[in-house]
Amino acid sequence: MNERRQAPPALRRAALLSMCAATVLALVNLPDDELPVPWLLAFTLPGAVLGLWSRLREHPLRRAVLAVAMQATACYGALELVGPMTRPAALACTILPPLAFATARNQDTESSLALFLGFCVMLVGIILDGVHLPLLIAYGVAAMLTMMTTTQLRDHASSGLARGLAPARAPSRLRDLATLSSLLLGGLVAALAVDRTLSCLPSPSRSSGGDGAGDAASMSVGLDDSFVLDSPEGVLAQLNGEQLVRARHHDGRPISPALYLRCGFFAVPGMDRWLIGRLDLAPVSDADIHRLSDPLPGVPLEHLELERYAGASKFVFLPGRTRALEGLHDLSIDPLREWVRPTETFDERYTALYQDVEMPLGELRPSPNARQMELTSVPRALDQAAIEVLLQRWQVDTDPRNAMERIAAGLAQHCRYDRSEPTGPFQHRLENFLFAEQDRHGYCMHFASAAALMLRMRGIPCRVAVGLYGGVADRSDPTARIYGSQHAHAWVEVALADGFAVFDPTPPSLRGRATAPVADDAEASAPEVEFEQPLLEPLLRQLREALSLPWTWAIGLAAALLLAALPRRRASAPALTAAHTHVPRTARRLLERLLRLLARIGHRHQPGRTLEQLADELQRAGHLPAAVQDALVAYQEVRFGGRTFDGEHRARLEAGIVAARALVAEFAADGQPAVT
Amino acid sequence: MTPRGKILLWLATLAGGAAWLGGDANARLAAAMLATPLVIDFVAKQRRLHDTAVRVTPRRTQAGAVFVESLQVEHRGRAPLRGCRLTEARTMRGSPSVLLPPLLPFTPARFEVRQRSMVRSHQLERVFELRTQWPLGMFETQAIVPAAADLITEPAREPVAQATIDAAFEAEIAPRERSLLPGPEFAALREHHLDEDARGVHALRSAALGTLVRRVTRGRTPRDVGVVLDLRRPPGRGHGLGLRRAERCLGACADLVEQLTRRGATARVLVIASEPERIEVRGPAQLTDLLTLLAEASLAAHHPVAAEHLAEFATMQHTFWIAAGGYFRAPDQHGLAGKVTLIGREYP
Structure with missing residues (x-):
């Protein structure tokens, strides 16, 4: 019967290449510092050699013995070369030998296995070292190509040969390429849409942070309310959008670039992650004005109008020493800690009443509620002795003012600001930030968390605050400032007797600079130049805002799935091209005249009907004189028969018209046709 | 959904559930990466597969014989049809389906496929099945496409021994000068x-x-030979028994009539089924009719045959009685004056 055929060599090569690419990309995504190259080779080479060694397939025992020997040798070599690896890397390495084996062996069912194992390795790399977007996209493309090619290979393997007799036309290579590209592009968009959709689902862990008002004693916080040092996650990552908040003073005074807008804080320290800690929430406040604390006597209240855009609608931004909030409803508030979150996200504008108080010159007294607010503890895993050495070197004492100044100066000298994660031999980012031998670098989160821990070690209560800083002047209103995710920042708030005071250990020129640390500073302080906004800019801004909303992606995904599931309209066959025969205008005119005459006796020529059908109808009705029939034939001879419209044809058509006219006259005279 | 798709859906669901419960971005990313092939495959999979037309000419074959069928396939969807496998349950049982090359919309393509019909039958409609897993193999689309074309599967020939035929014609009067060799x-x-x-x-x-x-x-082949194909079961015989013998008898009948026609004889065939049917086979046209009748024949319950149906055979010198239903002792045989050769007893 139909013999099974081998897949085309090009397809087999493409399948092999795409699978190898996916595997290699997954391996490349593993962090070098966690899993050095010798260890990577030690866990992949033996498996790959065994997979390629086809002679051993019939001898499983020999293969097992050889595998153990090779693996042991490779591990010993790697151990001698680079020493032991970390525990997470060791866990990741359990997947590597089967991955290498399945990839190298490359048999029917093993491509799926290799793809799955590669996916696991990719995921481990992401967990260990975060997302490297280009690598991830490349891996996605390779994985989709692998799935496509393996599907085709399986089709070939399970099908017989159909000998093509006359395959009319195959899709062009360009069309194939376009289809492939659209699939790959669609895959990337679909991945983003699914990710965004999942992020906007009401997760139990996330919702506990928002509606925990009823739990007055304490609230458990989810990952969104954490301050993660070793990944781009956490509350700062929730601030998405180039324009998040617009701030302006009620009286039109310009906003200072040094204004800190806090949207969250973290009190419980960790080596990799700070947590919000205990909250003592008051019942949900539905008043128009929410009082947080009593204002200091003699200091005027400033009215700061804040307008939140889509990416920041679930946060409330507070300037330092905020005393009251206006224009917000349904708030969960912890007045002691100045923690505010809306339970609904309907209100876009509100006013914060705050007091712009400089740090007093005299002695700073810590807050008496510091212990209640859990602002003094340090993590157990923290190497306090090592930090103590730094503190002593920087001559940091227990006076808050002295401690803040010395720590800021010491950190500025000891560490370098860089928008990359601290790297080094230690397990935790914070330790690498402080104690790496060569390049100690980090960004605001690391500066703030290190400074906060040092302050606490000196007994000064403090916490890490996150929010927005800097901003850019609004082009339409230079007194206002607009903050975006590029202005996300972290700093320290020291709990003093009269409230929380801002202490920012990040070097001043680098605060609130997410992307361009240098160029933007001048912009922050320089006056803005008014220029005309392009017409498309508001539209593009709205589009960007809409795309930054997860619901947009969720709705798009749902719409795509719905459209795909709906029955599609049947495709219409391509219209047959009519023969383009030139019929002289005279002939057409004569025919039209004839048809008009025939219509007068009730035989209207309908569109879409042929002249032959009309002749049949006339014949059946007995209204077809020979001259009329001959005229119709004469026209068809010219129209389709390739005859030229000469005198003879003209005469035949005219004779038909005469006959039709006579027919009409007879018909009009007695209502009966003369011709039968 | 294919097994691959089911596994991926399970994994994506697990990862999505973990992302939802824990709010972990890595779990969310894993769920997104796992769900992406499902989404893409669902959106891009081939739809309107049933808009594909398969054209095939009428076919006459013998049961179990391999033939090469020429198919014309035309896809009438919007997008090209890719990775489509074609099979016909009746004629491609146990053999792999056929992978069609990509088909452009409204562009017919012709293919040759090796097929084999195993069951004697007369089908007025060919039923083809199209399946595709393009592009990522997570979902399989399937469509049943009928094609109005006769498929006549004649019974597989059961050779009737030459000796049996010759022995039946022993009594035929031969010319004096004929040779002593057997046969015509x-x-x-x-x-x-x-x-x-x-x-x-x-x-x-x-x-x-x-x-x-x-x-x-x-020589010894008479001019007219009677053939009675008795499809009646014996009295009291249940359904489902003797089917294999019936098939062999039908094959023997076809072979016998073919041999007789080849020898120049006219075969007067009476098929005794639910309704007796008579055919006089003089040449290929009538032979084709008979073979079609045999392709449609089925065993009938026992019933007496009206005498007028057998009246023609009563005067014939030679009659082959093929007891396809296993009714070997039919009393109707005794009413025939000429020599009656019974076929069918030898088949188990």
């Missing part, structure tokens, strides 16, 4: 008619004369 003997040449079996054409004489002439044999 050359008598003369005559003009060949187009509806006759070409195997009787005398090649050398045709070439010499410039027109087709055929051999006329004489």
Whole structure:
């Protein structure tokens, strides 16, 4: 019967290449510092050699013995070369030998296995070292190509040969390429849409942070309310959008670039992650004005109008020493800690009443509620002795003012600001930030968390605050400032007797600079130049805002799935091209005249009907004189028969018209046709 | 959904559940990466597969015989049809489906496929099945496409022994000068008619004369031979028994009539089924009708046959009685005056 055929060599090569690419990309995504190259080779080479060694397939025992020997040798070599690896890397390495084996062996069912194992390795790399977007996209493309090619290979393997007799036309290579590209592009968009959709689902862990008002004693916080040092996650990552908040003073005074807008804080320290800690929430406040604390006597209240855009609608931004909030409803508030979150996200504008108080010159007294607010503890895993050495070197004492100044100066000298994660031999980012031998670098989160821990070690209560800083002047209103995710920042708030005071250990020129640390500073302080906004800019801004909303992606995904599931309209066959025969205008005119005459006796020529059908109808009705029939034939001879419209044809058509006219006259005279 | 798709859906669901419960971005990313192939496959999978038309010419074959079918496939969807596998349950059982090359919309393509119909039957409609897993193999689309075309599966030939036929014609009066060799003997040449079996054409004489002439044999093959195909079951015999013998008997009937026609005899065939049917086979046209009848034949319950149906056979000198239903002792055989040769008892 139909013999099974081998897949085309090009397809087999493409399948092999795409699978190898996916595997290699997954391996490349593993962090070098966690899993050095010798260890990577030690866990992949033996498996790959065994997979390629086809002679051993019939001898499983020999293969097992050889595998153990090779693996042991490779591990010993790697151990001698680079020493032991970390525990997470060791866990990741359990997947590597089967991955290498399945990839190298490359048999029917093993491509799926290799793809799955590669996916696991990719995921481990992401967990260990975060997302490297280009690598991830490349891996996605390779994985989709692998799935496509393996599907085709399986089709070939399970099908017989159909000998093509006359395959009319195959899709062009360009069309194939376009289809492939659209699939790959669609895959990337679909991945983003699914990710965004999942992020906007009401997760139990996330919702506990928002509606925990009823739990007055304490609230458990989810990952969104954490301050993660070793990944781009956490509350700062929730601030998405180039324009998040617009701030302006009620009286039109310009906003200072040094204004800190806090949207969250973290009190419980960790080596990799700070947590919000205990909250003592008051019942949900539905008043128009929410009082947080009593204002200091003699200091005027400033009215700061804040307008939140889509990416920041679930946060409330507070300037330092905020005393009251206006224009917000349904708030969960912890007045002691100045923690505010809306339970609904309907209100876009509100006013914060705050007091712009400089740090007093005299002695700073810590807050008496510091212990209640859990602002003094340090993590157990923290190497306090090592930090103590730094503190002593920087001559940091227990006076808050002295401690803040010395720590800021010491950190500025000891560490370098860089928008990359601290790297080094230690397990935790914070330790690498402080104690790496060569390049100690980090960004605001690391500066703030290190400074906060040092302050606490000196007994000064403090916490890490996150929010927005800097901003850019609004082009339409230079007194206002607009903050975006590029202005996300972290700093320290020291709990003093009269409230929380801002202490920012990040070097001043680098605060609130997410992307361009240098160029933007001048912009922050320089006056803005008014220029005309392009017409498309508001539209593009709205589009960007809409795309930054997860619901947009969720709705798009749902719409795509719905459209795909709906029955599609049947495709219409391509219209047959009519023969383009030139019929002289005279002939057409004569025919039209004839048809008009025939219509007068009730035989209207309908569109879409042929002249032959009309002749049949006339014949059946007995209204077809020979001259009329001959005229119709004469026209068809010219129209389709390739005859030229000469005198003879003209005469035949005219004779038909005469006959039709006579027919009409007879018909009009007695209502009966003369011709039968 | 294919097994691959089910596994991926499970994994994506697990990862999505973990992302939802824990709010972990890595779990969310994993769920997104796992769900992406499902989404893409669902959106891009081939739809309107049933808009594909398969055209095929009427086919006449023997049960179990391999033939090469020529199919014309035309896809009438919007997008090209890719990775489509075609199969026909009746004629491609146990053999792999056929992978079609990509088909552009409204562009017919012709293919040759090796097929084999195993069951004697007469189908008025061919039923093809199209399946595709393009592009990522997570979902399989399937469509049943009928094609109005006869498929006549004649019974597989069961050779009737030459000796049986010759023995039946022992009593035939032979000319005095005929040879002593068994079987028919050359008598003369005559003009060949187009509806006759070409195997009787005398090649050398045709070439010499410039027109087709055929051999006329004489001897122990009578001019008219009766063939009674009795599809009745014996009284009290249940359904489902003796089917294999019935098939062999039908094959023997076809072979017998073919041999008789080849020898120049006229076979008067009576098929005793639910409704008795009579065919006089003089040439290929009638033989085709008979074979179609045999392709549609089925065993019938026991019932008596009206005498007028057998009246014609009562006077014939030679009658083959093929007891396809296993009714070997039919009393109707005794009413035949000539020699009756019973076929079917030898088949288990």
